[in-house]
Every structure is written in C-alpha cells, then in structure tokens.
Amino acid sequence: MQQQQEKWDWTTGQRKIGDFPAWQDRFSYMEEPYVSGDGEKIAAIVKTEDETFTACVNGTLWESQYDNLWHLCFTPDQRALALVSDMAMWTVAVDGTAWENWYEFVWKPCFAKNAPHITVAAQKELRYRALTNDVPWENEFFALTHLTVSPDGKTAAAVVQDTKLPEADIEKFQESGFTVAINGKPWNNHYVNIWELAFSANGIHLAAELRTSLYDYTIAVDDQAWKKRYAGVWAPRFHPLDHSVTAPVRMAGGWGLAKDDEILWDPKYVQLWHHMYSPDGSRIAAITAPEYGKWTITVNDRPWKIRFTELVTDAVFSPAGDRVGCVGKTEGQWYVAIDDQIWGTGQDMAWQPVFSPDSTHVAAKVEKNGQFAILLNGRPIDMTFADAWQPAFSPDSRKLLIRAILPQNQGGHYCRIVLDVDSVALSERRPGNA
Amino acid sequence: MNQNNQKDTANNKNGIYDVGIDKGASRLTPEKIRKVFDALVETEGGARLRAYTNACVHCGLCSDACHHFLSKDNDPRLSPAGKVKQTISRILNKKAKLDVDFVKQACETVFTECNLCRRCVIYCPFGIDVAYLMLFVRRGCHQLGVVPQYIQDTAHSHASTFNQMWVRDDEWIDTLQWQEEEARDEIPDLRIPIDKKGADIFYSLIGPEPKFRAQLIYQMAVIFHMAGADWTLPSAPGWDNSDMCMFTGDMEMTARLKKIHFEAAMDLKAKRIVMGECGHAFRSVYDVGNRTLGWKMPPLPMVHAIEFYAEIFREKRIEILEKFDRPVTLHDPCNIVRGRGLGDEARYVINETCSTFIELEPNREHNFCCGAGGGVINCGPPFKNKRVESNRVKADQLAAARDKGAEVLIAPCHNCHGGLEDVIHHYELGLELKFLGDIIYECMKKE
C-alpha cells in the first residue's frame, strides 16, 4: 500500500471528479456515494431507465445491469466492487465484471489491507462456503460465520458447522458443534461456540476466541486450546513479530490481558477490549474502563488520565507505534483524543484519527450541525463539507488528502483536495483546545 | 420448616417434563448443588442480595401485586415473597439441604412462575426487587445446567448467530432485500438502507421479525421513509437487540450480545439507536446489558419505537389521513413503562392516531404483566397452559375494557403480543391485537 500511495497524485490543489452534482438529475434513484482510497473515483448504486440497478463510477455506468446490487465499495487497489444478483442468484462484480460462480446469496467481502485478493461468503441450498478470487472452497458446511482473511489476503478462515444440529436439541449443542475451517479445511477439534478469529502477521497461525462449555471460555491457537478456562474472553491478537497470542480474559470479576495463557495485565479492569499492538510489537494499547462507567485508553497496562463517561472507540496506533489516538464520548458529545489529550470542543460525531507515516501529524474527520470538517493536529482546517471521507497522508507525511463533497452553495461537487500540511490554513484556536 | 418445604416441593411439581430441567437436574448431587450456589453467593451475592433478603418482614403486602398469585386463587407459594422463600431463602440457609428435587422445583419456579415484571417492587414497602432475586437463582440454575429446554435453545441461538431465532447472516440480508422489494410496489423509491455509514439512526429489532413477521420491517421502513429519516440496518450480526441469555442467567453471553449490538451501531457511526416495539429487548439494551459491560448508560442513545413515533408526530413529519376508528385499549408493557416510563408517550401516539381510547384498569406502572415476559413464554410449549392459567387477571382486566367497548388491544411489545394472543385465545376475549406501528402504517399518508 505504501508503495501504491507513492503513485497517488500528491500535487497540491483541488480537483473536481465525476461531475457528481449532475447525478441527482440523471437518475431517478441513487444511493449514497462511495469513493476510492486514492480519491480518484466516486461511485453510487443507481437505477437505470429499464428499472434495473447498476453502479455509476465517475459518471460512467457499468455495462452490466442487475436485478439488484448492494454493498458497493472500493477494494484496496481502487477497483469498484459490488454484490450483484440476476435471476435470484448472486455473485461478486468487480469494475462491472461479474464472477463466474453464482450462489443463492453472497455477502461479507473481505480484503487484506495490502493485497488485491477478494474473499466472500456464499450460500447455495443451505450449504455454506467461502470463495477467494472466484475460487470456491472445496468443502461446504451447514453454517459459516466470522469470515476472516490473512494479512496477505490469500488465506481465509471462518467458523463453521460440519454436522447438522437437530432443532432445539440442547444436549447435542453442548456436545460442541463448531470448528474452524481454513481455506475450507476444518480443524480437528470442535467447540461449543467459536467467535472472532485472528491470523498471525505471516498468515500461518490462527487464534480463535471460544468456549468449551457454556461456562468455560478460552483461546485456541492452531486448534490447541489454552489450558486455563476463563469467565470470559474477547478477541485474541498475535504479536506482530514473535507470534505469541494475547487476549482479554475475565477472572474474579475483572478483566485483564493474558499472553499465551499467562496473565500479563492483572484482571483489575471493569472492561478491557480491542487491544492492539504497535507495529514493532513493543507496546499494547486497549480500550479499558478502569472504573465502572469511566472509559479510557490503556497503554502497556497504564491507563491514560482522561476519562470518557459514555464510550471510547476507534483506537489506533501511529505507524511508528509511539502515539495512540481514539474517539471518545462524554455527555452526548464526541471527541478525538490523542496521547491522553482531548481535542477541543465536542462534536456531533468523530471518526478514527489518522496519523501521518512519520507520526508527527494527526488528522480526523468530524461532524457538527450536519457539516463535516477535518481537524489537523487538533485544529479545524478552514473548510467545511457536505460530506467527507477519512483523510490520508502522503508517504512523506508532507501532504494531506481530503476526499469530500463541497457544500451546496459551492456547487456540491465531489473533490479531491491535496493540502500542504505545513501551510494549511487552520481556523482560530477554539477555546478549550488542547 | 425444612421438612415443610420439602412437602411443598412435592406438591408443587406440576408433572411437567422438560428435558432441560429434568435431565439437567438428574446429573447433579446435593453436594454439587450446594457448592455451586454457595460459590455464586460468595462471588456475586452482594449488598442487594443481603439487603433484600434481610429487610423482608414477611408481611405479604407484595402478594396481590403478582398476577401469578392472583390468577391461581391466591396460592401462597406464588406470592413474590413466597417464591423467595422457596428458592433463595433456602439457598442462603446453609443448613438447608439442596437436593435434585429442590433444583427442579426452584428452576420451574424462577423460570416459569415469575415474569421479572417488577410489579411487586412498587407494592413492597421496602422496594424489594424480587425480580433481581429470581434472576439470581436463575443464574445459579444456569451454572448448574438446569434451564428449560426451549429458552436454553434460544440462548444457544444467541451464542451461535447473535440472534434469537437461528437466522443466518445471509437469511437476514435476504429478508431485508425481499421486504425492500415488496415495499417498492407500494412506494417505488423506498429503500431499506443496509450498512449506510454515518446514518442518523441505527435501527435494531428482534430475531422473530425477519423470521416470522417480516411485514413489520416493511412497515417500519415505510414509516422511516415518510418521516424522512436517515436510517440504516447492519448487514452483519448486531441487528438483533433481543436477549434471552439475560433471562437464563448467562450474563457472559448477554455481555457478548450487547457488545456486538452497540458496536454494530458504533461501527456505522450512527448517532442513536432506534429500536422496534419490544419490551424485553429494551430492558436488555437500556438497563441490563450495558451495565454488564461497564457502560453506566447505553453508549449511544437508545430510543424505543414509541419515543420515535412520538417524535415524528410532534415534529409533524408524518401525517395521519384518517384516525383509526375502532375503539382501542392499551397494554402498558412492563419493560418500557415500569422500565422507562413511556406510558404517556404511548398515549400521545394513540391520541394522534386513534379516535377512541379506553384505558385498561389498572394501567401505566400498575398494569399487570402479559404473562409472557421474563423469558416465560420462551420456556415453550411444555409450560404454555400453565402460563395462560397463571394470567387470569389479565383476562379479567382485558374483558373489563372490552365490555366498555374496546375492540382492539394495542401492545407495543413483541413478547406481550405472544402472551396476550394466548390469553385472548384461551379466555375467548375476541380482541384484536396490534402494534402501534400497525396502526400508524394503516392510517398514515403514504405518498
């Protein structure tokens, strides 16, 4: 991706794309637009004159039209993807070209961050499987959930059921009905329930969050369950380098963090979840509630000083791993917080902050009174938008890409805006800014 | 005293066989039962358990608050404190023997003879929360593996699919698209927006809707459409806000269910969650589930359908062509009226949509439970007759309103619908049952 981003157009300035305002008049029916990561494309699901559906990308319709079409999005390599149906059968269409395998239903397209591969879940005659790049798994199952792909996008795993459960048979159920299938090949062991799956960075190992009875929760790595049983667990994560596994675990009424079945952070938190590693694996951050109803970020078992009363979400490490950002909410107001500092006044909504590759800058999309703005290092950039997507920094951290729709009074165009980070016009510091 | 209790136990067993209870209990020994309950009391029995059980002066003032007691000819075992005496009091008495029969009986009592409706709380001079005590025992039953089959199966469904009805991920989306297609015959450009990021409203509902009552999704879509609401539903699990695990005592699963529900809304960056007409689900997202996770209040505003309807009428975003002209009455669902004080909002909406309204007596906070709540209806067919017989007072209450002219009974809660349908049928009351949404949809301007 990094290499790809080098190739994006980083010339400073504002460029209109796709003559978006005209679409409203052109189509009797149009859904909300989606834009590509590089900002060069804008697309929406529209209805054609023949009462069929298709995607409009930068003003051009896909050649093929469908009875129905949903889940329009862009792949990491900037192709438009949608799930499409004809004659009650469904498949994936990429840049207007449908896959060859059609199913009674397909859903949940998954991509790796760095790869062009596409995996999707599919169902035919109540049998379930996944397909990667239009190649279906050899085995099919009675159920398939929690589809996940490896960081290189080539391997897919899912929680599956390989025996059919008779209706309302509670005994059979508790004898363990679920296993994990990797590229269609099931694990040997079965568990009562399995939930979130996580791949190691090299895509070789897989960890799963599960319970072995209605009461005993644990983690299994490559089909080997940990020895200890916990009162609860949340999703596991692999260390990016040494492939050890950590997971939040509940013991004695509190949440802590366990590493390879040993306690790493004492179970003293009222809540602890969504933990994540810095890229070099040296730091772990998690969303925690050190006290009931008080939320914050904890880094290496040390909670920040700030507390949000309602929630914390969208935590993220900077690429260098030295900074952490998140979104929090207190008394109905949303805030961006970076490194234990809250940014300015409350917003109606705030999105996950984005760090520059060198970690020196942070940008975040926010919404107030129905208008969208981009905050840069805590202060709003002097523009507002009718809609906006997540901002992105150039690989050299000097430029900021904003993908946004201008307000109606400025024409309502979709624009790709590149700003020079050092000379951005920022609004006046607002009172209370950090 | 103990001996007496044992006799009660034998007398009270209704001869109802339930795999979950009978087979579950047959695996136990008195030692194991004692151990599990003692451990539960030790780890989770806090100040509330102590205060409630110590404060109770055995005065029986709560007795006639309970529809089970009243409907079964004042059977003393069915009074709230009577159920406490048979279950938690014995558990707390370290000298009492807890045998297999005790567990079976206690399980039947706490799962099928109490709807956790909290009516008794507002009649007890001490405000003792008998529902809390019954739930405490249910949690012990869960830990012992003694839970009625049907509700346990529902809990399994929650754990495996994150919804109540074993609805598959694909089946859910397919249902939404099917309803969208149906609705487009009526309103061409209507949309059921799936995964629309940044929508104002995240709409969540309960498993039985896509499974059995997809029409309700259609109706709500029409209401949202006409009110000009910016709304969405998630394609992934998290759309089901219901929760039988909190009623089986599996609080770990409750936590998991509520986490995914709230996070589905947070991931879509919705500003608030509007939910369909369900009572127990409201309790689970507004009261129980968020607490289990450490959120003092729901992390996003939780708006019950009644509040949403009231909002769009107040803001005149929806127009009624002609008011519903048959006389209606209203069942105040415990979980949103005793649980959220929405009685006045419901009456406001009825006033905006119906021409004649007849009150049930008693009403609002004092209304009787439908008999289905607290997971009782989810214990399934084995307990159906017992449940309906245990709600004769509801039938009397409804009959009185019918005699005053009511023809339609509005119940803005799915669970209540299940319970009331059975009561209406069994006691041949001849009332028609509707949701508020049914009435709004029927009477509103749709173009």
Place this chain on the structure above:
Amino acid sequence: MHELYKLASGIFVWIAILGFAAGMIGRLAHLALTARKKDPVVYQYFSLYYALRSMLHWIIPFASTGMRAHPVITIAAFVFHICLIVTPLFAAAHVILVMESWNVAWWHLPDPAADVMTVLVILGCLFFLIRRIAQEHVRYLSTAGDFVLIALVAAPFVTGFWTYHQWYGYETAGILHMLSGELMLLCLPFTRLFHMALWPFTRGYAGSEFGSLRHARDW
C-alpha cells in the same frame, strides 16, 4: 432480685446501647463495603433526589397505591410504628431516668397519652400476630422467628404498662421491663428488626432506579 435490678439498670443498659449502636454501624458499614466490592452499580445509580421522592411516598400514609389498597393494614402499621418509636423516647419515666442519670432532659409525653400509645403498640402486635396466623399467604411466609419477633417487641410494652400501673408483681415486671427493653434494643441490628435501618436504602435504591433510570414511579 436486687442484684438483677442492679445489673439491668447498670451494665446491661450500656451493653444494650453500645451493642445497638455498634451493631447498627457495623452492619451498615459492612453492607456499604460489600456494595462497593460486589455491587458497585448501586452507588452509580443511587440518586438522593429520587430516593427521597420515593421515601416520601412511602412515609406519608396512603401516598402509595399499595397503601390505598390495604387501608386497614396501613392504619395499623402507621399507628403501630409511630407509637413504637415515640413512646419510649418520650415516656415521662424514661425522660426522668435519663435526666437523673446523665442530667439531660427533653419534652415528655403526658402519662395518659403514653399509656394509650403503649396499648396501641400492644394491640398492633396482636393485630400483626393474628394477621400472620389468619391470612394464608402471610402464614406461608412466616417463620418461627417472625413470631418471636412480635413477642420481642411486645414484651417491653407489656411490662412497661404493667409497671406503670403498679399491678401485682410490678417490681418483677419492672425488672423484666428493663431486661426485655434491653434485649429488644440489642436485637434491633441483628434480627429482622434491622428492617428499620435497611428501609432507607432498599426504598431509596428502588426509588433511584425507578426515578433516574426508568423514569417511572415506584409507589
């Protein structure tokens, strides 16, 4: 006899008062601590305003639906409890005793009033006793302890009344009065009579949850 009198009017008074005070404080503190440890939510949702709102509706006769539904019990309970608390605090004999011992004094009831109130308490005890036996659903809830409790409460009033009227054996009755009064005082924190101390908390918590969280009335 004299020995017993000395004990009852001396050391036992102290034991009763200290035991009562220590028991009350100790048990409430223990409860507060358990709540911190196992029920932290209790503190989160407790709201003084809604707690008081609820208590008010339950301390004013007939202010709650439940009280209106049971008028006889309501009247009996209020008369019983008011007399139960007021009489010993303001009985002339007690006030005088306290003044003689510690040289503090306060207003006292005219004797006939105290007399009537004492009878009301005894009648109240009888009422609750009969109700406990006669009403099937209350009988079902009753334990041996509940009957002992009524006796425990009745005893100081019966013996006090006896002593006051100087009936036969009133000297013994006087000693029994002191002993039973002390016993009752001592039992307050350690039996169901503790309901008196728990009431503000259970009622207050119900009021808080109903008021601030559920926006509903609990009366």
